[in-house]
Amino acid sequence: MIRIAIPNKGRLHDPTVNLLKEAGLPVLEGGTRKLFAKTTDPEITYLFARAADIPEYVQDGAADVGITGLDLINETESDVEVLLDLKFGGASLVLAVPEDSKISSSAELQGMRVATEFPNITAKYFKNLGVDIEVIKVSGACEMTPHVGIADAIVDISSSGTTLVTNHLKMIEKVFTSSVYLIANKKTKADNEKIEQIQTAVESVLRAKGKRYLMMNVPETELETVKKVLPGMAGPTVMKVESDDSILAVHAVVDASSIFATVGELKKAGAKDILVVPIERMMP
Ligand SMILES: Nc1ncnc2c1ncn2[C@@H]1O[C@H](COP(=O)(O)OP(=O)(O)OP(=O)(O)O)[C@@H](O)[C@H]1O
Ligand SMILES: O=P(O)(O)OC[C@H]1O[C@H](OP(=O)(O)OP(=O)(O)O)[C@H](O)[C@@H]1O
Ligand SMILES: [Mg+2]
CATH class of the missing domain: 3.30.70.120 (Alpha-Beta Plaits)
Structure with missing residues (x-):
């Protein structure tokens, strides 16, 4: 039996379910409150999980395959097989400061505080640049932190850029470029040919789209x-x-x-x- 973990809600849920349907593996009888769903292949089950938890579920074998954002895979430093860029859910992690700030590069943040939902990616980014900062971990509404004195800058997800503008922030650097990926448990990938069949089916849909x-x-x-x-x-x-x-x-x-x-x-x-x-x- 192969278990595929897919986002249970949020913006990645619908495009994931659509792609699987096009690949000939529709989610059958899946409601937002359900934990599991079947598909047309009796050897495959869907497991609904939060996008952020999927990398670790796949690493630990709770699921054999997963669909989630590359930013979440990197942030959790999960040891998984990264199989395929699914070319949706595109977004960037950006370094941003208040629009009236004089700071215009990461180097100028030496000794300052950066708030983010992605503490690992952020810490690594600044470490690579040799800039010492304090990472402030938040679990949402990150854009607010520079305006209430919690942080000097933020590293947050941006796609259209609307949220930054609305909150009087400006991007100064791009930290990470993300989209949604198909991932697999390393051991199952080596042992089970069904994973390759799933990858081929999904790949065939992406190829046809162009x-x-x-x-x-x-x-x-x-x-x-x-x-x-x-x-x-x-x-x-x-x-x-x-x-x-x-x-x-x-x-x-x-x-x-x-x-x-x-x-x-x-x-x-x-x-x-x-x-x-x-x-x-x-x-x-
Ligand atoms: N505009 C965006 N904002 C946030 N995440 C985005 C955006 N576009 C793509 N993503 C990707 O979606 C994933 C986050 O999905 P998740 O379900 O956790 O968030 P969500 O859709 O905002 O749901 P929630 O309502 O729980 O915040 C990340 O991999 C992220 O890169
Ligand atoms: O560049 P944009 O297109 O404006 O998208 C980016 C925003 O969307 C996300 O927030 P979301 O709506 O998911 O709310 P949340 O912070 O409660 O997760 C993300 O955290 C940014 O704030
Ligand atoms: Mg969100």
Whole structure:
């Protein structure tokens, strides 16, 4: 049996559940109050946990696989196998000071107090720079601390930057860049091939997100011109159209990011009836 720990609530819950569904491992009958849930594979169970606890659950074997933020994995210094960047939940840990402060770099904080929910990452950051500071550990509302005389600066999570601005703070340095990762218990990873199957399934969804499937009709005379526009992976696939000898059906996988330009070039090259279709999963 493989147990996968996923965030029970907070901002990481929904995107995690969506990704697992797309990977063919939907969370079945999972409510926010539940501790466990099943999926379509009878050998896999979901365990709902706080995002911050997941790295240690995976390290200790309470779960075999986990999905959580890289900042939380680093902060807890968990000894886990880091398998895959899931490319969501992106945020930075930033060093910030009050907007009217004269301090403009970490070096100027020598001997001062820095409040954070991430004391380990913060302590290491300043140690590496050779700057002595006092770390003040808080468990929330960190932005308030410089304004009430508890700290001179903070290291806090920022994504849109709105919270910093609202609280009259300015970022002076980026301390850590985070996103959500798939992790595994080191021992289970070595012993159980199911973990690799889970990784492959999730990876196939991420790969497909950046691609589109293109289908079009091409007059036979224009095929070579159209082919030049389609830098094929292993394609394009060219098929006969039964009702019309002079037309070929051409299929290809292309980068989603360049779809606008590609479709324009295909039209110019003589392609017709172009369809752009999303891909659910792609396995090499
Ligand atoms: N804007 C953000 N603010 C806070 N955490 C974020 C943000 N964007 C991504 N994350 C990531 O989410 C994880 C924290 O998730 P967690 O569930 O603990 O917090 P939350 O969603 O704010 O829930 P809570 O309501 O309990 O504070 C961290 O890995 C963090 O990097
Ligand atoms: O850059 P932003 O997009 O504004 O996001 C960053 C803010 O979001 C988080 O707080 P959250 O809303 O989770 O509240 P909390 O402090 O109670 O966890 C985090 O602690 C920051 O305060
Ligand atoms: Mg929060």
